Amino acid sequence: MSHYSALSILRNAFSGHRNWTRAWQDPEPKKHYDVVIVGAGGHGLATAYYLARYQGVKNVAVLEKDYLGGGNSGRNTQVCRSNYFYPQSGAFYEHSLQLFEDLGQELNFNVMFSQRGVLSVCNSMHELEIYRRWANAIRMNGIDSEMLDRGEIRKYAPHINLDCRFPIRGGFIQKRGGMSRHDAVAWGYARQASAAGVDIIQQCEVTGMVTSDSRIESLQTRKGDISGDRFALCVAGHTSQLADMAGLRLPITSIALQGMVTEPVQPIFDTVMMSAQIHTYVSQSDRGELVTGGGADLYNSYAQRGSLDTQQHNFAALVELMPIFSRLRMMRVWAGVCDMAYDVSPIVGKTPVENLYISTGWGTGGYKAIPAGGDCLAYTMANDRPHELLRPFQLDRFSSGRLIDEGAASGVAH
Amino acid sequence: MLRIPCPYCGIRDQDEFRFGGESRARRPENPDQLSDEEWAEYLFYRDNVKGRHEELWVHSYGCRQWFNVTRDTCTHEIVGSRRIGSVNG
Ligand SMILES: Cc1cc2nc3c(=O)[nH]c(=O)nc-3n(C[C@H](O)[C@H](O)[C@H](O)COP(=O)(O)OP(=O)(O)OC[C@H]3O[C@@H](n4cnc5c(N)ncnc54)[C@H](O)[C@@H]3O)c2cc1C
Numbered sequence: 287m288s289h290y291s292a293l294s295i296l297r298n299a300f301s302g303h304r305n306w307t308r309a310w311q312d313p314e315p316k317k318h319y320d321v322v323i324v325g326a327g328g329h330g331l332a333t334a335y336y337l338a339r340y341q342g343v344k345n346v347a348v349l350e351k352d353y354l355g356g357g358n359s360g361r362n363t364q365v366c367r368s369n370y371f372y373p374q375s376g377a378f379y380e381h382s383l384q385l386f387e388d389l390g391q392e393l394n395f396n397v398m399f400s401q402r403g404v405l406s407v408c409n410s411m412h413e414l415e416i417y418r419r420w421a422n423a424i425r426m427n428g429i430d431s432e433m434l435d436r437g438e439i440r441k442y443a444p445h446i447n448l449d450c451r452f453p454i455r456g457g458f459i460q461k462r463g464g465m466s467r468h469d470a471v472a473w474g475y476a477r478q479a480s481a482a483g484v485d486i487i488q489q490c491e492v493t494g495m496v497t498s499d500s501r502i503e504s505l506q507t508r509k510g511d512i513s514g515d516r517f518a519l520c521v522a523g524h525t526s527q528l529a530d531m532a533g534l535r536l537p538i539t540s541i542a543l544q545g546m547v548t549e550p551v552q553p554i555f556d557t558v559m560m561s562a563q564i565h566t567y568v569s570q571s572d573r574g575e576l577v578t579g580g581g582a583d584l585y586n587s588y589a590q591r592g593s594l595d596t597q598q599h600n601f602a603a604l605v606e607l608m609p610i611f612s613r614l615r616m617m618r619v620w621a622g623v624c625d626m627a628y629d630v631s632p633i634v635g636k637t638p639v640e641n642l643y644i645s646t647g648w649g650t651g652g653y654k655a656i657p658a659g660g661d662c663l664a665y666t667m668a669n670d671r672p673h674e675l676l677r678p679f680q681l682d683r684f685s686s687g688r689l690i691d692e693g694a695a696s697g698v699a700h
Numbered sequence: 701m702l703r704i705p706c707p708y709c710g711i712r713d714q715d716e717f718r719f720g721g722e723s724r725a726r727r728p729e730n731p732d733q734l735s736d737e738e739w740a741e742y743l744f745y746r747d748n749v750k751g752r753h754e755e756l757w758v759h760s761y762g763c764r765q766w767f768n769v770t771r772d773t774c775t776h777e778i779v780g781s782r783r784i785g786s787v788n789g
Pocket residue numbers: 324325326327328329330349350351352353354355356357358359360361362363364365366490491492493520521522523524528543544545579620621622623624645648649650651652653654655700
C-alpha cells in the first residue's frame with residue numbers, strides 16, 4: 287500500500303497516474319481465521335481494522351456478499367453528531383465523534399469530515415420545552431449544545447421559512463456535529479485493514495453455519511467453508527437471518543429508510559438541519575446535491591426501496607421549511623434495510639452463542655457510530671468482555687428492562 | 701405506495717393505514733408466572749421474516765378495524781388479507 291500525500295500525487299503524475307497500487311487486496315479465502323467478520327460495511331471493516339491494528343489479532347477475514355460499502359454504509363445521509371439524550375449514548379457517540387475528528391489522519395484517507403453544525407429546529411411550544419431539556423441533558427453529558435432563538439436560526443439557515451405552517455419557535459445546535467463522506471469511511475477502513483493483513487473477501491455470501499454445542503465451527507459461503515475461532519455479525523438489516531443460522535433469535539425488525547438527492551447546485555446551505563416534528567432533514571453534499579430524508583417506511587421490509595408517499599411527506603416538509611428548494615428536481619431516491627431494536631439503540635457484544643458477537647440495532651443512525659462501534663467491538667472480541675462504553679448496549683437489556691429509549695428521546699434525528 | 705385490501709372497505713392506499721407488526725405474537729396466558737426472559741421474548745423478540753409475512757394493519761383513516769395481511773417483505777407483494785379470527789378469506 288502506498289502512502290497518500292501531496293508528494294505521492296506529484297510522483298505518480300510523472301508516470302501519468304498509471305502506477306498507483308490498488309487500495310486493498312483481493313485474496314482467496316484461507317481455510318481458517320482467528321476472527322471471521324460477516325459484512326463489509328463500515329462496522330465490519332472498522333472492527334477488522336481495530337482488531338488488526340490495535341488488538342494484535344492479525345488473522346482476520348471480512349466476508350461480504352456483494353461489494354464492500356454497498357449496504358447502508360454507502361446509502362446513508364452522512365450525518366455525524368453526539369447530541370443524544372441519555373448519558374450512555376452520549377458517552378458512546380461522543381467517542382465516535384472524537385474518532386471522526388482525527389479519522390482522515392488515522393486512515394491516511396480524506397473522509398471529508400466537515401463540522402458544519404447540526405441544527406435541530408422545533409415547530410411548537412411543547413417541542414421547544416422538550417428541546418430545552420434535551421439540550422441541557424446533552425450539556426450535562428459534557429457535550430456541546432446551544433439553544434438558539436429564531437434570529438440565530440436565521441443566521442445558520444438564511445433561507446428558512448420561520449413562519450411556515452408550524453412556525454419555528456427556536457432550536458438548538460451541536461456545532462461540532464456535521465457530516466463526512468460515507469464511501470470514504472468504508473474505503474479508508476478497508477484500505478488500512480487490508481494493509482494490516484486483514485483478508486477482505488467480496489462476492490462471498492454466507493449461506494449457512496455449522497454449529498456444535500452452542501458454538502459456531504464454520505461458515506458455509508459461496509467460496510467454500512471457512513472456519514474460525516470467533517465470529518461477528520455486522521450485517522445490518524440481515525442480522526436476524528444470519529443469527530438464525532446459529533439458532534439465535536433477536537429483538538430486531540428490518541425496515542427500509544429512504545434517502546434522496548436533488549440535482550447539484552451552487553453552495554447554498556452550509557449546515558445540517560433537521561425538524562423532528564414535520565419530519566425532514568437536509569444538508570448539501572460536497573458535490574452540490576441537497577441530501578434529504580425523513581421518516582422510514584414503517585413496515586417490515588428487505589427491499590432496498592420504499593413507498594412514494596413517504597417521499598412526498600418528506601418533500602412537502604422540506605419545501606415548507608425551505609421554499610427556495612421547491613423548484614429543484616430530485617435526481618435519485620434509494621433505500622437501505624435498517625436493523626431496528628425496540629428502543630432504537632444498538633446491540634453490540636456477546637451473544638448466548640459462545641463464540642458469536644453481534645453489532646446490530648444501528649438502525650437509521652449507525653453511520654456516525656462506525657469508528658466507535660469498530661473500536662469497541664474489536665476490544666470486546668479481543669478480550670472477550672464488553673468494552674466499558676458498550677456495557678449498556680448488551681442484549682440482556684431486553685430482559686433486565688434497562689432499555690435506552692433514544693427513539694422516544696431524540697425523535698427523527700439520524 | 702402499497703394498495704391494501706381492507707376486509708371491510710376494499711382496496712385503499714397505504715396512507716390510510718397504520719402498520720401493527722407481526723401477527724403471531726400472542727399475549728401470554730399466565731403473565732404473573734412469566735420470567736423476565738419470557739416477557740422479553742413476547743415484547744421485543746421477533747421472527748423478522750424475509751419473505752412471506754403475516755402482519756397486522758389498522759385502517760386508521762377508514763373503518764378503524766384491525767385485520768391480518770399476508771405480504772412479502774422482499775417484493776412488498778400483498779398476497780391477501782382477512783378479518784381477525786377468520787382462518788382464510
Ligand atoms: C437512507 C439512510 C440514511 C441514513 N442516514 C444516516 C445518517 O445520516 N447518519 C447516521 O449515523 N446513520 C445513518 N443511517 C444508518 C447507517 O447507514 C447504518 O446504521 C450503518 O451504515 C450500518 O453500518 P453496517 O456496517 O452495520 O451495515 P452495512 O453498511 O449495511 O453493511 C452490512 C453488510 O453486510 C453484508 N451482508 C448481508 N448479508 C450478508 C451475508 N449473508 N453474507 C455476507 N455479507 C452479508 C451486506 O451486503 C452489507 O455490505 C442511514 C441509513 C439509511 C438507509
